[in-house]
Amino acid sequence: MPRGAEQDRLALVSTVITRRLFLASGVSSFAALNGQAKFSFWVLGLLKPSQINVYPLSNARLHLHSAQGASIVEGEGAFTVDATRTPIVVAGPNKSPVSFLLEIPGVIRRRYFGLLAITSVGRLLRPVVTMDGEVAVGSIAGAELPGRGTPIHALSAQAIAARSFLCAAAPRARHIGAQFCDTTHCQFLRAPADSGSVVEKAVQATRGLVLSSGTAVIPAHYSAACGGQTDSAELDNYQYRSVVCEPCRRGGIVRRGHGLGLCQTGAISLAKSGWQWQDIAAKYYPGCVIRNV
Ligand SMILES: [Zn+2]
Ligand SMILES: [Zn+2]
Structure with a gap:
């Protein structure tokens, strides 16, 4: 050789x-x-x-x-x-x-x-x-929500949820030779955010920020539509509490996904009506605080 x-x-x-x-x-x-x-x-x-x-x-x-x-x-x-x-x-x-x-x-x-x-x-x-962690967060946020027409505060709430998941779940590799896969088994991931795009801006707005409960970052779960009310469950030392999701209720939107944590349909609707990402995150992850890692 x-x-x-x-x-x-x-x-x-x-x-x-x-x-x-x-x-x-x-x-x-x-x-x-x-x-x-x-x-x-x-x-x-x-x-x-x-x-x-x-x-x-x-x-x-x-x-x-x-x-x-x-x-x-x-x-x-x-x-x-x-x-x-x-x-x-x-x-x-x-x-x-x-x-x-x-x-x-x-x-x-x-x-x-x-x-x-x-x-x-x-x-x-x-x-x-x-x-890089922030490249991954942009690649997930852009895959989970459409970059075009989605308000930045919904993308920012998605970004902090994705970052929290990565950060909390990283120490235990979920696959041979890789921490994560690019499917919903781990985190749906596509291409990095385009330079200057709203997805990139949402990632930058939440750069390095995660959701934590007590001292631990939570591996935040989220789903497409909660159907009017999110589920409660204790997972990974975080107690998900059931919260009413007015946008799903008003729109008669049926559940798509597991219904834990952030409701993407609700987040988009709330952001369109002027909610900030911090308030969206606080609504769907009650009891969590936002902190810098
Ligand atoms: Zn996986
Ligand atoms: Zn909902």
Whole structure:
């Protein structure tokens, strides 16, 4: 094995080990990394990809590291990954996050900003994107609520709920090799918020803020429509209390989802009638306080 490849392999192994130690420590990612939180997402798993094309975006230079050695892809370039090329790690210069697009040919194209690691199980590829916490929050808020036409205070309430979930749930990895997946099993996640978009503004308005009950950040649950009244349940040391949701009641809106915590339909309606995100969060997460992590 050439020296460079061996170094890359060692770097990969050391990254994996560091990650394991970090996850095993049980410390909140936010606290441990002093604001430089990173979260890992197993993406596109539902689509069971056996081949993925990777394209650099925004003039990015993609640094590839695999058993075959290190290389760079930039400009109009792209590369194809199948199980024979795994494991492979893709990053910017000096392991910095980078802007790239993943394509499952004929199925989906989605952009990301972060570090990419692709492993395989049999022929199936497992792409894992590790991204900055605020990038993840924007990618979730924009996936959960439509960016166009949704008032910023509804998006901000969604952003703080998503950040709280990530922060509280991060110490225990929910998947092999990744803390989260990109489906509603963990957090529905798509592309990062566009620069200057209302989603980006909502993330910035709540930057670093989470919902906490006592001293603990709550892994905040939320659903599409509560149907007029949210549910009560004690989960993860937080007592969800049932609250009346006037917008669902007035609109005769039926329940979609589990009905715990933030009602997205209610939040949008309340924000349209002038509610601030702090008041929306307080309504659907009674007893919680907003604090900085
Ligand atoms: Zn999951
Ligand atoms: Zn509702």
